[in-house]
C-alpha cells in the first residue's frame with residue numbers, strides 16, 4: 001500500500017533510460033548517421049503509427065482475439081490436466097515426460113504444419129497458442145498443488161473434509177501465486193504465438209500486416225507494429241498483475 | 256459416563272513401534288493432559304484418536320460409539336496453528352462449518368459471537384499473518400471449538416509462545432473452559448502447564464510409549480493464580496519428575 005521512495009525511483013529510472021535511448025536514436029537519425037530507409041527515426045515511426053492507426057487497430061483486434069481464445073483454452077486444458085495429474089499418481093508418471101517433450105518441439109517448426117492441416121482461419125493459431133501456453137500453466141499449477149502443506153491437509157481430513165474440499169480450500173488457493181507467475185509469461189507467449197502463426201498464413205492480424213509492410217519495405221510501419229505488439233504484451237502483463245492483486249488480497253499487505 | 260475412551264492402542268510406523276497398549280479415558284467437562292518427552296508418540300496418539308491413523312490394535316470410542324479410524328468425530332488442534340494464510344480470520348474460523356456444508360454467510364454469523372469470548376475482537380477481516388502468535392493460537396482454538404463442542408484434542412497449543420504470553424493464555428484458557436464446558440485432551444511436555452491446567456495427567460513414557468502413571472490434581476476450579484507457587488503444586492511436580 002505505502003509506496004516508498006525507492007519504488008518511485010525504481011520506476012523513474014527505466015523510464016528515463018527509455019527516453020534517453022529514444023533521444024539518442026532520434027539524433028542519430030536526424031544527423032544522418034544511419035540511412036533513413038534502414039532505420040527510420042522515432043518521429044517517422046510515430047507518424048506511420050498515426051497514419052495506419054485504424055488499420056493497426058483492426059488487425060490488433062484479430063490478433064488479440066486469437067491470443068485470448070488460445071490462452072483461455074490453454075488455461076482450461078492446463079487446469080484439467082494438472083488436477084487429473086494431481087489426483088492420480090500413475091497419470092503423473094505417465095504424462096509428465098510427455099508434457100516436457102511437447103516443449104522441446106520448436107514452435108516455428110510446427111506452425112506451418114498446423115497451417116497445412118487446419119487452413120488459414122483462426123483454428124491453427126489457437127492450437128499453436130494452446131501448445132505454447134499449456135506447459136507453463138500445467139506445470140505451475142501442478143507444482144502449486146503438490147506443494148500444499150501436508151499438515152494442513154491432515155487437519156482438514158480430521159475435520160472430515162472430502163478430497164474435493166481439500167482441493168478447494170487448500171490446494172487451489174495455494175497454487176494461485178505460481179499460477180499467476182506462469183500466466184504472466186503465457187500472455188506474452190500467446191501474443192507472440194498469434195503473430196508468428198499469422199506470418200505463416202492468414203487473412204488479417206498484426207502478423208499479416210507485418211508481412212505486408214515488409215514486402216513493401218515500409219520500415220517505419222514495421223517498427224510501428226513491433227512497438228504496438230510489445231505495448232500490447234506489456235498491457236496484458238499489467239492486466240495479469242491487476243487480476244492477481246484482486247484475487248489474492250491476502251498478499252496485498254506485505255508487498 | 257466416559258465421553259472418550261481409548262483402549263489398548265498399539266501402533267507402529269512400518270517397523271518402528273511407537274505406542275504400546277495405551278489406554279485412557281476423558282470424562283465430560285474434564286481437562287486431561289498427556290505429559291511425555293519429545294518423540295514418545297503423543298502426536299501419533301492424537302492422530303489415532305482423530306481417525307487420521309488406524310491403530311494396529313485397540314479401539315477408540317466416543318460416547319460408546321466405535322470411531323476407530325473415522326475422521327471428523329472430534330476436534331483436533333495440531334501442534335502448529337495451521338491457519339490458512341489466504342483466508343481472513345473469520346473465514347478460517349468458519350472453516351469447520353463450511354466443510355459441513357454451511358453457507359459462507361451463515362457460518363460467519365455463527366462464529367461472530369465467539370470472537371469476544373476468545374479475545375479476537377476486530378480481527379474478523381484480518382489475515383493470519385497480521386496477528387500476533389498468541390492471537391493466532393486463540394483463533395486456531397476457536398476454529399477447533401467451532402468444529403465440535405464435545406471433545407477437543409489440543410496438541411501443545413501453547414508451546415510456541417513466550418513465557419509471558421503463555422501464562423496469560425493459561426489464565427484465559429481456564430476462564431473460557433469454565434464458560435464453555437469443553438472436554439479437552441491436552442498434550443504438553445511442560446510439567447507446570449500440565450499441573451496448572453489439568454484435572455488429571457497421564458504420563459506417557461518409554462519407546463514404544465506406554466501410559467505409566469495417572470495423576471489426579473485435586474485442586475478445585477476455578478484455581479487461584481498463585482496455585483503454581485503453593486506447596487501442593489511442588490509436591491505434584493516432585494511426584495511427576497520422579498516418574499519421568
Ligand SMILES: Nc1ncnc2c1ncn2[C@@H]1O[C@H](COP(=O)(O)OP(=O)(O)OP(=O)(O)O)[C@@H](O)[C@H]1O
Pocket residue numbers: 268271273291292293294295296297298299300334444
Ligand atoms: N510419519 C511418520 N513416519 C515414521 N515415523 C514417524 C512418523 N511420524 C512420527 N514418527 C516417529 O514416531 C515417534 C513419535 O512421534 P510423535 O510425533 O508422535 O512424537 P511426539 O511425542 O508428538 O513428539 P513431540 O513432543 O516432539 O511433538 C518419533 O520417534 C518419530 O520419529
Ligand SMILES: [Mg+2]
Pocket residue numbers: 297298299334410
Ligand atoms: Mg508432537
